[in-house]
Amino acid sequence: xxxxxxxxxxITAQLPKLDMVIGWEQGYDALHATxxxxxxxxxxxxxxxxxxxxxxxxxxLTGLRNKKVGLVVKGCDSRAVVQLQQEGLIDRENVVVxxxxxxxxxxxxxxxxxxxxxxRVEEVEATSTxxxxxxxxxxxxxxxxxxxxxxxxxxxxxxxxxxxxxxxxPREPHATSDDYSDVQEFESQSLETRFEHWKSEMSRCIxxxxxxxxxxxxxxxxxxxxxxxDPHWVTQDDMVREKWMFQxxxxxxxxxxxxxxxxxxxxxxxxxxxxxxxxxxxxxxxxVFNYDxxxxxxxxxxxxxxxxxxxxxxxxxx
Amino acid sequence: xxxLAGKELRIVGFLCNWCSYGGADTAGVGRFSQPTDLRIIRVxxxxxxxPLFVAKTLLSGADGVLVSGCHPRDCHYAEGNFYARRRxxxxxxxxxxxxxxxxxxxxxxxxxxxxxxxxxxxxxxxEQIHKLGPAPRFGxxxxxxxxxxxxx
Ligand code: SF4
Ligand code: SF4
Ligand code: SF4
Numbered sequence: 001x002x003x004x005x006x007x008x009x010x011i012t013a014q015l016p017k018l019d020m021v022i023g024w025e026q027g028y029d030a031l032h033a034t035x036x037x038x039x040x041x042x043x044x045x046x047x048x049x050x051x052x053x054x055x056x057x058x059x060x061l062t063g064l065r066n067k068k069v070g071l072v073v074k075g076c077d078s079r080a081v082v083q084l085q086q087e088g089l090i091d092r093e094n095v096v097v098x099x100x101x102x103x104x105x106x107x108x109x110x111x112x113x114x115x116x117x118x119x120r121v122e123e124v125e126a127t128s129t130x131x132x133x134x135x136x137x138x139x140x141x142x143x144x145x146x147x148x149x150x151x152x153x154x155x156x157x158x159x160x161x162x163x164x165x166x167x168x169x170p171r172e173p174h175a176t177s178d179d180y181s182d183v184q185e186f187e188s189q190s191l192e193t194r195f196e197h198w199k200s201e202m203s204r205c206i207x208x209x210x211x212x213x214x215x216x217x218x219x220x221x222x223x224x225x226x227x228x229x230d231p232h233w234v235t236q237d238d239m240v241r242e243k244w245m246f247q248x249x250x251x252x253x254x255x256x257x258x259x260x261x262x263x264x265x266x267x268x269x270x271x272x273x274x275x276x277x278x279x280x281x282x283x284x285x286x287x288v289f290n291y292d293x294x295x296x297x298x299x300x301x302x303x304x305x306x307x308x309x310x311x312x313x314x315x316x317x318x
Numbered sequence: 319x320x321x322l323a324g325k326e327l328r329i330v331g332f333l334c335n336w337c338s339y340g341g342a343d344t345a346g347v348g349r350f351s352q353p354t355d356l357r358i359i360r361v362x363x364x365x366x367x368x369p370l371f372v373a374k375t376l377l378s379g380a381d382g383v384l385v386s387g388c389h390p391r392d393c394h395y396a397e398g399n400f401y402a403r404r405r406x407x408x409x410x411x412x413x414x415x416x417x418x419x420x421x422x423x424x425x426x427x428x429x430x431x432x433x434x435x436x437x438x439x440x441x442x443x444x445e446q447i448h449k450l451g452p453a454p455r456f457g458x459x460x461x462x463x464x465x466x467x468x469x470x
Binding site: 186187193277285288301310 | 359369373377378390391397400401403404405407408409411412414416417418419421426427434438439442454456468
C-alpha cells in the first residue's frame with residue numbers, strides 16, 4: 001500500500017470525529033499544490049503528498065484553535081506543531097497529527113530559475129530523483145537534486161516528531177547535523193557588503209506581508225506591530241528602512257521559536273532571501289542556549305526563561 | 319547645530335530607572351567628566367527594553383546604542399534584567415548578519431551608587447563608537463526609491 005493510500009485511509013477513519021483535516025491538493029496547475037481542507041469523505045480523494053506539498057499546514061492551527069483539526073505534516077511542519085504546543089498557543093488534544101516520511105520538497109523558485117517561467121504546467125510526474133513536467137505539449141525534466149529546497153538538504157527530522165497516525169515507515173534523516181555554513185559564508189564578506197546586500201534586497205520588498213502570513217509561528221495576525229499605529233513601530237513609507245525594520249521585527253519575534261520551515265521565504269513573491277536572517281538567529285540560539293525550536297514538546301523556549309548564571313553569556317567586564 | 323556637524327556622534331543610551339539612571343545621576347552630582355555624545359532615555363527596567371528599540375534606533379541613524387540596567391540579582395523587579403540579558407545578547411549577536419558592527423551596541427550593568435563605574439562605561443563606549451566612526455546610513459528617501467524621487 002502506498003503512503004498516500006494509507007494516509008487517506010487513516011484520515012477517512014478519523015474525519016467523522018474532526019471538523020477538518022488539512023493537507024495538500026493540486027493547485028491552479030500541476031506544478032503548484034495548494035492547501036486542502038478536507039471536511040467530507042470525498043475531499044480526501046483530492047489529497048496529494050510528495051515533493052510539491054510545500055505549504056506548512058501548521059500555519060492554520062492558531063486560527064482554528066476552537067476546532068478539532070487534523071493535520072497532515074512533514075517533519076518541519078510537525079516542528080511547528082511542537083513549538084506552538086510548547087508556547088501554549090494550541091491545545092494538543094484538539095489536534096490530530098498525520099505524519100509520513102518526507103523525502104523533501106521542491107523549491108519552485110529553483111524550478112523557475114532552471115527552466116524559465118513556463119506558464120501553466122499540464123502534468124507533473126514526480127519520481128524520487130526527478131520531476132518530469134509537461135507544458136505546452138513539450139516535456140521538461142529537472143533532477144530533484146537540483147531543485148530540492150535547501151532546508152531539505154540539511155533536514156534532521158523528516159518524520160513527524162509528534163504524530164497520532166503515521167503512514168509508511170520512518171525514513172533516515174537527510175543530514176545528521178547543520179553546520180550553518182551558509183551563515184558563515186555570508187558573514188565572511190565585509191560588513192559594508194552585508195549592509196548593502198540587505199539594503200538592495202529590501203528595496204525590492206513590496207510589503208505584502210506574505211512572509212508573515214505564511215509563518216506558522218507568527219500568531220499576532222491583526223495585532224502585528226508592523227500595522228499598528230499605536231505604537232507606531234513602522235510607518236507606511238516605502239523606504240528601505242521601514243521594510244528592513246519589519247524583517248528585524250520578524251527575526252526578533254521568531255528568536256528561539258523559528259522552526260526553519262522556510263515558509264517566509266517561499267511565500268515571498270519577489271524572492272527576497274529572508275530565511276538567512278532567521279538562520280542567523282537560530283545559529284546564535286543554538287550556540288548560546290543549545291536549543292533547537294520545535295523538537296521537544298516539554299522544553300521552554302530560551303527567551304521565555306533565564307538562568308541566574310548564564311553559561312554562555314559573557315557579560316563584557318567593563 | 320546638528321550633532322553630526324560637530325565632533326560628536328549620535329549615541330543613545332537606554333537606562334533603567336532604578337540603577338543606571340541613578341548611577342549616571344551620581345556621576346553628574348560627583349562632577350565626573352564625561353563625553354557628551356550620549357542621549358539618555360529613561361525606562362522603568364532593563365526588562366522593558368525591547369531589542370527592537372535598539373534596532374529602530376540604529377536603523378534610524380544612531381551611531382551607537384548603550385543599554386544599562388541593574389546588576390543581575392539586583393533588579394528592582396527581581397528578574398527583569400535576567401530576561402533582558404538573554405534578549406540583548408541574542409540581538410547583539412544578530413547584528414553582524416545585518417552588516418552592522420556589533421560593537422555599535424552594548425549592554426551593561428551599573429548600580430545607582432556606581433558613579434565612577436558609569437563614568438568609565440560611558441567613556442569606554444563613546445571611545446569605541448568614535449573608533450568606528452559614523453554608522454552606515456540609508457540616505458534620503460529619493461536616493462532609495464526612484465519612484466518617490468519622481469513624486470518629490
Ligand atoms: S525540511 Fe525535512 S521535513 Fe521539511 S520538507 Fe524538507 S525534508 Fe521534508
Ligand atoms: S520565520 Fe520563516 S522559517 Fe521560521 S518558522 Fe516562520 S516561516 Fe518558518
Ligand atoms: S513576502 Fe517578501 S515582499 Fe512581501 S513583505 Fe515579506 S519580504 Fe516583503
